[in-house]
Amino acid sequence: xxxxxxxxxxxxxxxxxxxxxxxxxxxxxxxxxxxxxxxxxxxxxxxxxxxxxxxxxxxxxxxxxxxxxxxxxxxxxxxxxxxxxxxxxxxxxxxxxxxxxxxxxxxxxxxxxxxxxxxxxxxxxxxxxxxxxxxxxxxxxxxxxxxxxxxxxxxxxxxxxxxxxxxxxxxxxxxxxxxxxxxxxxxxxxxxxxxxxxxxxxxxxxxxxxxxxxxxxxxxxxxxxxxxxxxxxxxxxxxxxxxxxxxxxxxxxxxxxxxxxxxxxxxxxxxxxxxxxxxxxxxxxxxxxxxxxxxxxxxxxxxxxxxxxxxxxxxx
Amino acid sequence: xxxxxxxxxxxxxxxxxxxxxxxxxxxxxxxxxxxxxxxxxxxxxxxxxxxxxxxxxxxxxxxxxxxxxxxxxxxxxxxxxxxxxxxxxxxxxxxxxxxxxxxxxxxxxxxxxxxxxxxxxxxxxxxxxxxxxxxxxxxxxxxxxxxxxxxxxxxxxxxxxxxxxxxxxxxxxxxxxxxxxxxxxxxxxxxxxxxxxxxxxxxxxxxxxxxxxxxxxxxxxxxxxxxxxxxxxxxxxxxxxxxxxxxxxxxxxxxxxxxxxxxxxxxxxxxxxxxxxx
Numbered sequence: 001x002x003x004x005x006x007x008x009x010x011x012x013x014x015x016x017x018x019x020x021x022x023x024x025x026x027x028x029x030x031x032x033x034x035x036x037x038x039x040x041x042x043x044x045x046x047x048x049x050x051x052x053x054x055x056x057x058x059x060x061x062x063x064x065x066x067x068x069x070x071x072x073x074x075x076x077x078x079x080x081x082x083x084x085x086x087x088x089x090x091x092x093x094x095x096x097x098x099x100x101x102x103x104x105x106x107x108x109x110x111x112x113x114x115x116x117x118x119x120x121x122x123x124x125x126x127x128x129x130x131x132x133x134x135x136x137x138x139x140x141x142x143x144x145x146x147x148x149x150x151x152x153x154x155x156x157x158x159x160x161x162x163x164x165x166x167x168x169x170x171x172x173x174x175x176x177x178x179x180x181x182x183x184x185x186x187x188x189x190x191x192x193x194x195x196x197x198x199x200x201x202x203x204x205x206x207x208x209x210x211x212x213x214x215x216x217x218x219x220x221x222x223x224x225x226x227x228x229x230x231x232x233x234x235x236x237x238x239x240x241x242x243x244x245x246x247x248x249x250x251x252x253x254x255x256x257x258x259x260x261x262x263x264x265x266x267x268x269x270x271x272x273x274x275x276x277x278x279x280x281x282x283x284x285x286x287x288x289x290x291x292x293x294x295x296x297x298x299x300x301x302x303x304x305x306x307x308x309x310x311x312x313x314x315x316x
Numbered sequence: 317x318x319x320x321x322x323x324x325x326x327x328x329x330x331x332x333x334x335x336x337x338x339x340x341x342x343x344x345x346x347x348x349x350x351x352x353x354x355x356x357x358x359x360x361x362x363x364x365x366x367x368x369x370x371x372x373x374x375x376x377x378x379x380x381x382x383x384x385x386x387x388x389x390x391x392x393x394x395x396x397x398x399x400x401x402x403x404x405x406x407x408x409x410x411x412x413x414x415x416x417x418x419x420x421x422x423x424x425x426x427x428x429x430x431x432x433x434x435x436x437x438x439x440x441x442x443x444x445x446x447x448x449x450x451x452x453x454x455x456x457x458x459x460x461x462x463x464x465x466x467x468x469x470x471x472x473x474x475x476x477x478x479x480x481x482x483x484x485x486x487x488x489x490x491x492x493x494x495x496x497x498x499x500x501x502x503x504x505x506x507x508x509x510x511x512x513x514x515x516x517x518x519x520x521x522x523x524x525x526x527x528x529x530x531x532x533x534x535x536x537x538x539x540x541x542x543x544x545x546x547x548x549x550x551x552x553x554x555x556x557x558x559x560x561x562x563x564x565x566x567x568x569x570x571x572x573x574x575x576x577x578x579x580x581x582x583x584x585x586x587x588x589x590x591x592x593x594x
Contacts, residue, residue: 141573242509
């Protein structure tokens, strides 16, 4: 177990190291002087020189890379030149919106998807099962940003139940803030719910074919209690894995959905800094998103090993 | 082959998927020669009109014909999907085949590389590319293509490793054929089924991703019509003209569903053992 843990963590760190080099190199490849790009062609020379100095353009590449990484390790991401504040503060504020949104979406998708999948499996090869499969096909084919627009059309414009966009901030109180996140969370959740339903269905169907299920039925256990006591517990392993993996795709999905609903989270920040060419923010933000995705995968791997002890002894 | 056709005809999802995909392809081909109106012709006097006899699916905020834009937009979806899947297929299959042919450190290196790629989801790669190259269709193709490479590499390596244990490969080895030659002549043809299934499903993923990227303004740029871009414009006017939001979304969903159904159906037909289990 210790060896497994250490190997996974080493892979995690190596992945982050390579990713940081890729991101740094990609943005270094930008033709021309980054300070000039950020400030525009007709920038006053003294402002240009000041920014050049701040970015350290005059220093060698390797030194700049390690300055960046050294800063990251102690939480210093430099300063955003458009927002005139530390990038880390900027990101923390935005994370306070994006993270709740992603978690709310994850909650909704699990609460809808898993029971629906179980329901389909319990009614295998009946019209109810086919109904769920059609829902699953629809769910994975519908773009989440389109679903978002449709939700706005129905629940904001026609019914007026929820705001069509924007975010009042957590200072405005818990309920108004959550209310602004409900439609975005549902737009994100529907696709994931469809995926969960499909995965849960096939996970349960797989377990249903196992010998111990037949034994349970043979010893006189009812269909229902076999399903609850034996099948569900065993089907949870693949379901939990997918939940973890989907959490990272939800996080990335917020980039699109925040754009639709005008929510000031990390996703909006990506595009704002991209259009304003605030490269300091772009670089650190991409690094953070990549780190989050890789971290979630690490946690899933470790959880998987805890749940399924057989894995600890295998190579992968 | 005749059983294949018989299975295919009987298979409902394959049939529905086939019809939807054929429709998508014919619309794209037709739009090369003919659209009801020019997809870029602006007619402000007739803006935001609902569906009518003149404009079957209505007009957008610049008075452009929605049906014509949808028809031309299908070209971008197909081109991006095709090229992105091709990039993934060519590079990914080559890497996966190399890994399975030479095993050892080659396999280890290639597989660790494909683990690494999980760190770069499509949108993040596209953002990075946009910061470097500026927005454009090429970004979509590259971002989606790069995303596809490790998927194909893993599938190829898994299926190829299984094929290496089969009798026909052993027979070829006994004949003294080299490992690379066996991979090309025997292994790859035998795993093509799995690759075709994966390519179909990733084509669907590519259409979705292209729409998302052009919706975000990272991909295809106006005036080139694209479904994602149309939805982006539609968002502003959704209260006034809901048809603008409904039709492009339907086009995306139906195209994606068509390809997904073909993928699912092909998997069932090519692998009947799995089909029974489902």
